[in-house]
Amino acid sequence: MAEASAKNGHGAAKGTSNGRARIWGGIDLGGTKIEAVIVDARGEVLGRARHVTPVKGGPGEVVKELYGALGDAAQTAGVEPTKLAGVGVGAPGSVDANSGTLAHTSNVAGGWEAPYPLASALGDLVGGKVVMGNDVQVAVAAEYKLGAGRNYRSVLGVWWGTGVGGGLVLNGVPWRGQGAAGEIGHMVVKANGARCGCGRRGCLEAYAGRAAMERKARAAVKQGEKTILFDIMHDKKRTRLASGVWARALKEKDPLATRLIDRAMEMMSVAIASVINLLDLEAVVIGGGLGSRLGMPYVERISDAMHPHLFSTERNPAMHVAELGDLSGAIGAALLAGPQM
Amino acid sequence: MAEASAKNGHGAAKGTSNGRARIWGGIDLGGTKIEAVIVDARGEVLGRARHVTPVKGGPGEVVKELYGALGDAAQTAGVEPTKLAGVGVGAPGSVDANSGTLAHTSNVAGGWEAPYPLASALGDLVGGKVVMGNDVQVAVAAEYKLGAGRNYRSVLGVWWGTGVGGGLVLNGVPWRGQGAAGEIGHMVVKANGARCGCGRRGCLEAYAGRAAMERKARAAVKQGEKTILFDIMHDKKRTRLASGVWARALKEKDPLATRLIDRAMEMMSVAIASVINLLDLEAVVIGGGLGSRLGMPYVERISDAMHPHLFSTERNPAMHVAELGDLSGAIGAALLAGPQM
Numbered sequence: 001m002a003e004a005s006a007k008n009g010h011g012a013a014k015g016t017s018n019g020r021a022r023i024w025g026g027i028d029l030g031g032t033k034i035e036a037v038i039v040d041a042r043g044e045v046l047g048r049a050r051h052v053t054p055v056k057g058g059p060g061e062v063v064k065e066l067y068g069a070l071g072d073a074a075q076t077a078g079v080e081p082t083k084l085a086g087v088g089v090g091a092p093g094s095v096d097a098n099s100g101t102l103a104h105t106s107n108v109a110g111g112w113e114a115p116y117p118l119a120s121a122l123g124d125l126v127g128g129k130v131v132m133g134n135d136v137q138v139a140v141a142a143e144y145k146l147g148a149g150r151n152y153r154s155v156l157g158v159w160w161g162t163g164v165g166g167g168l169v170l171n172g173v174p175w176r177g178q179g180a181a182g183e184i185g186h187m188v189v190k191a192n193g194a195r196c197g198c199g200r201r202g203c204l205e206a207y208a209g210r211a212a213m214e215r216k217a218r219a220a221v222k223q224g225e226k227t228i229l230f231d232i233m234h235d236k237k238r239t240r241l242a243s244g245v246w247a248r249a250l251k252e253k254d255p256l257a258t259r260l261i262d263r264a265m266e267m268m269s270v271a272i273a274s275v276i277n278l279l280d281l282e283a284v285v286i287g288g289g290l291g292s293r294l295g296m297p298y299v300e301r302i303s304d305a306m307h308p309h310l311f312s313t314e315r316n317p318a319m320h321v322a323e324l325g326d327l328s329g330a331i332g333a334a335l336l337a338g339p340q341m
Numbered sequence: 342m343a344e345a346s347a348k349n350g351h352g353a354a355k356g357t358s359n360g361r362a363r364i365w366g367g368i369d370l371g372g373t374k375i376e377a378v379i380v381d382a383r384g385e386v387l388g389r390a391r392h393v394t395p396v397k398g399g400p401g402e403v404v405k406e407l408y409g410a411l412g413d414a415a416q417t418a419g420v421e422p423t424k425l426a427g428v429g430v431g432a433p434g435s436v437d438a439n440s441g442t443l444a445h446t447s448n449v450a451g452g453w454e455a456p457y458p459l460a461s462a463l464g465d466l467v468g469g470k471v472v473m474g475n476d477v478q479v480a481v482a483a484e485y486k487l488g489a490g491r492n493y494r495s496v497l498g499v500w501w502g503t504g505v506g507g508g509l510v511l512n513g514v515p516w517r518g519q520g521a522a523g524e525i526g527h528m529v530v531k532a533n534g535a536r537c538g539c540g541r542r543g544c545l546e547a548y549a550g551r552a553a554m555e556r557k558a559r560a561a562v563k564q565g566e567k568t569i570l571f572d573i574m575h576d577k578k579r580t581r582l583a584s585g586v587w588a589r590a591l592k593e594k595d596p597l598a599t600r601l602i603d604r605a606m607e608m609m610s611v612a613i614a615s616v617i618n619l620l621d622l623e624a625v626v627i628g629g630g631l632g633s634r635l636g637m638p639y640v641e642r643i644s645d646a647m648h649p650h651l652f653s654t655e656r657n658p659a660m661h662v663a664e665l666g667d668l669s670g671a672i673g674a675a676l677l678a679g680p681q682m
Contacts, residue, residue, distance in 0.1 A: 154518065154519075166619065168619075168620075170511065170516065175511065175620065176621070177495065177620050177621020177622060178495075178621045178622075178623065178656050179621065179656075180621045180652070180653040180656065181619065181620050181621035182619065182621075183618040183619060183652045183653075184618075184619055186615075186618045186650075186652040187615035187618055187619055188530065188611045188612075188614065188615050188650055189529065189532050190531055190532045190534075191530050191531045191534075191607065191608060191611045193531075193532075198652065200649060200650055200652075201649070202611075266532065267532060270529045270532045270543075271529075273529065274527075274528035274529050274615065275619060277524040277525075277527045277528055278507065278509075278522065278523065278524060278525055278528055278616060278619075279509075279516065279518050279522050280517070280518020280519045280520065280521045280522035280523075281518060281519075282519065308541060308542070309527075309529055309541055309542075311521070311524045311527040311539065311541075312521040312524075315519050315520075315521065
């Protein structure tokens, strides 16, 4: 259904002959929250909603919550969710875009070991076709089309959060390889280096992922090291060292937080420089919870730290912070469903 | 001139209206030797010649020798070099394909600091247009079209020799980035690791390049370590540890050679796995002097060593040795000039 109405129209008409509006829904499924947006043909956000990701009930509950978030976003935009021209979902883990299934999504609780037909389950509720994509890849595509990457043809997106994800746009086209491309977080920055959450050694994520840094912070505290990280965490009523916790600790010059973030940035610079030496891209966009939170001062420090590793220093890539913030994933998911820009 | 005759014909006619044959010349300019080939429209080698790269006289002498090698190759193919439909040159260093200039080619002796108009200088001798490309990129393109990569759409080529070069074909198209892509040898495999010949730290080439390994071998001998590497070098009347020297020392189980090559392969596996995690390619082709000489047993060991680093173990890339041997560069240069396959 989405395809006909999305591709035929260059006019600004809000309705189409089949009763579908030229607006689209996008949902970003995260481990802790679900972001939903409604966008028009230019990618403008007409409505949005945020729900908490269910931790019980497995995939069935998650699908209901995705639909709930979409409905709320549609309501803020003044539209029925069943009138959307198409719906896209960005999700972590193994997304099979062709079959519309999701598997191995370790960040979302319960029941995703076998591929789950998320697209058709949500499609039944929406009453239309649902398309799926990898969460980071769609977020990078959104930044490429509408955000910090819009002035470039070839862009690396680095999503710096609990883990470190990546997405590539090469000469205007998202690069997915055989389907699993973009794992910059599992590029090896130090042979035989630190153990990563994935079980391998020396991955970028083992140094720069928020989860890995939290493990190191907890280990340091056990060794008797002082830090205000966990005090801030309790103040903020969090159980994890969220991005805001790190930002506050850095602002207060906590030595442990500073050391861990410095190390993370050093390894980010190594990995990104390696990608540039290999692919010679025009620009890098850094997003994700931590990337967006720490912002340009930290991206500039990563940029400076890349210099000693760049082979062709005449053409340094432009370095940017993601511009669409928390919504890049949901907007990117919506773009996947329809608006042809 | 090349373009008209190369693009118009699907027929098997050997001549064209302007008197040019549907055959092309390709030259691979290396630090020690110049390889020239004559190929037909299917890339078949009709003639070949090898000359020694002049070490004196600068760019002017090199151009004369390129022309001499081309002439000899043409003679073995029974054709006048002035009758070629086009000529391509693959060269190390900074090749500007648009202006046809070569600069910073540290592997070729003397006088390349400023960009030198190699294409027009050789074109004056040949009496026609000469196109240029990066030596490794054209070699990888040849392997993609005619060699070990011919059954794949997306291929990484790793040229393992004095240095470690790389080339990418993504979905059937050579990827050059802004012109300098492919520097897998300067991807960082170990943050703050060994000093590389390029001045940076922890590059793949600092562990796996033949020049770097030779430096380490010489340092080990100074420290009193025993090795037959330099005896073999003298036996073979070489002044450098050429690929054949390494191959013989490995065959004789020389401990130092074994240790240095093991380390090189470990780092090769780290870098290649990182590329696969980022790009999810179908195949890897390993060529270059050392890669071709050591061959499949060593490529299989690199493949095995990649496993612990691969993120998506369901889709391991196919691993191959380059099939066109010493001629991949020259054939690739010829392909650059014309044959549309």
